[in-house]
Amino acid sequence: MKLELGYIHIHDIQLAAASKVENGVLYVDAEAVKKLVLEDEQIASVEVEVAHPGESVRITPVKDVIEPRVKVEGPGGMFPGVISKVDTVGSGKTHVLKGAAVVTTGKIVGFQEGIIDMSGVGAQYTPFSKTNNLVLVVQPVEGLKQHDHEHAVRMAGLKTAVYLGELARSLTPDETETFETLPLKESMDKYPELPRVGYVQMLQSQGLLHDTYVYGVDAKRIIPTVIYPTEVMDGAIISGNCVSACDKNPTYVHQNNPIVHDLFAQHGKTINFAAMVITNENVYLADKERSSNWSSKLCEFLGLDAVIISEEGFGNPDTDLIMNCRKITEKGIKTVIVTDEYAGRDGSSQSLADAHSSADALVTGGNANQVITLPKMDKVIGTEDYVGIIAGGWDQNKHEDGTIDVEIQAITGATSEVGFNYLSAR
């Protein structure tokens, strides 16, 4: 399966009378976006705001971040099984508005959601301080149940991203990149000398605000399976989770999965990036056992020599991570695991909930309990009402001078467990 990504570089977003892309500027008709979002009767109101890198702006509570993309050649459309039909995506051509993102916020759903600061110390910790963000402040109708509320906001973000992506359909990309994964046998024949490397991605699937969808299927209901990495670039995996915000993968990160991209960078040179396996992290022990049995079985079946395993979340999913690592290692396959740490505010506590000697090659996204002080911002998109109750906040963490103390676990993408960020710890 072969996919060409065509990047149209966006360096600014502006609200305007008509939506279009011109000279690297994404112009957005806010009324059109509102109309689109309000098609959902579960949404009472929506505001459309813009946040640029470097501005004194805070977005919170952040639910999801999505990159606007459009399929211009090949089967299917963006976010198959959710927005588009369930055709198999991942081949042909896709255009990307690189540098732009849709961010969803609004009334809090649970205890959850994150913070994106566009400048100051907080901006160093989130990758989304570097994107031009179109922010939807979505308010649900009175009395909407939590599960429905989460769904409504998720769909609003995806629909808006698709609407913006459409603007790129007939544009000529500034830059293109091609990715190809061959079927099993052809891939073996083409690169007989290179080690066969796989990627095992663990998807968050623990329930409300901890869910992920694969072609529209709730990931807690899948058994581990094989997916072409390019399918992911076309939105085959979307995020329904954001807690703790630091180490959950927004949809944007799935679309741009950095492990996929960095393995492709070595593909055909030092390794044969042969396969990608997705698995879940469920709340039943039997599911954990079954899924890790299955992921290790698939790695063996695919004839892999080595794999990278990435976690999403922490606490009991640490057990899924360790089970995957141990069982895949027992198949004689070399492993590197990617996770983050909860080592306490002073860094002296034990970092993971589970451990095993097979996990001898670990990359960490850093200690999520580290406390930082966020400066007062001139503008808040959404509301700061919840900074004391989101994961990573605490009662009265907002001071009279407007500064806020938080653990970096409250910052969207800070300790990314797919290695999207630069933070680490020793």
Added chain:
Amino acid sequence: MSKLRVVHYINQFFAQIGGEEMADYKPEYREGIVGPGLALQTAFGEEAEIVGTVICGDSYFNENLEKATAEVLEMIKAAKPDLFIAGPAFNAGRYGVACGTITDAVKKELGIPALTGMYVENPGADMFKSSVYIISTKNSAAGMRDAAPKMAKLGLKLAKGEKVGASCEDGYIPNGIRVNLFEKERGSKRAVKMLLAKINGKPFTTEYPMPDFDRVPPCPAVKDIAHAKIALVTSGGIVPKGNPDHIESSNATHYGKYDIEGVDDLTSDTYATAHGGYDPVYANEDADRVLPVDVMREFEKEGKIGSLYRYFYTTVGNGTAVKSAKAFAAEFSKELVADGVQAVILTST
């Protein structure tokens, strides 16, 4: 600004007094630089000056640990340093223990910034790495050229009260305190590089070595459960509705203790969860699903247990530092013992 005053500690061998035959050499203070102090002085440049050097035989120090420590401390104190540096001891075991002991004492008893250096396998490293900064050196004196700039750099940071970076940034032996840093390459790229090294049998360094877990032997069984007083404890964050003590949804800094006298059932009107790590809908509908007060009351009436302790203890396990959870439990366990609780049922989500 005047130069920072540094006192340096070395053994008889590095002072060129002698080898093993001179290891009983008693502590001596000399003005200025002796032996390896020169390399440190070069690394300090104009920022600091080694004003004096304490020399002590390794055997003397280790065989007279308390006395020698006191004698050496006195000499250091008299020189009024801003910074104390011991060694580096490389892989010399007794020298390493001496360097660790004296560095620890200077830090704790004199309150003066202090550090040492040694090879990671030096027995002194394991003994003191969590109490003092130990620069990681090579295993022989040939590593001095490499060690001196690192010791000087971290020493200056400590003396000036600057923030110390992660172990890999400042070159010290990991001390169990996890410190965040921004890497030059993103995590995914580091993972790919590590995997390539592992595939090709080349050396790589994990970013987090797996921990060892300590164990507590099991307590004897409860002899007569039908007459025992049993307490309920949970890490599932069950609290009276409204979370009156504001227990955090993640990385809790405290725990709650709540009276359940006369409570036979936890209902959605009275109890909820403060836990931010799992779907809270089910626990909010019926908190007995996490903290089973209803069934425990039935057991009480049926005589299956003696009584249910009148309080329950609760905290949020989500992202809560193991150390905090340990401290909470150590504290409330004392109350449980004092109130004659004979067994605990701990529920986790």
Added chain:
Amino acid sequence: MVKEIERAGIPVVHICTVTPISLTVGANRIVPAIAIPHPLGNPALTAEEEKNIRRKILETALQALSTEVTDQTVFEVKY
């Protein structure tokens, strides 16, 4: 927490879903639970059935507390 309670001299039974974590952290008496968001319940069942399951788990917990162990032991619930 479980270790600190035991260290204080009180026998403790840990009811949890992810027994591997419990084993790793060092609980000595362990009873497996239903699922993380509802360890002692199952919203898919009727209230009566659910309570019955809760009773069974807790009866197993009492049995665990009454049983001498020398090593970490998982007490399976008989449904």
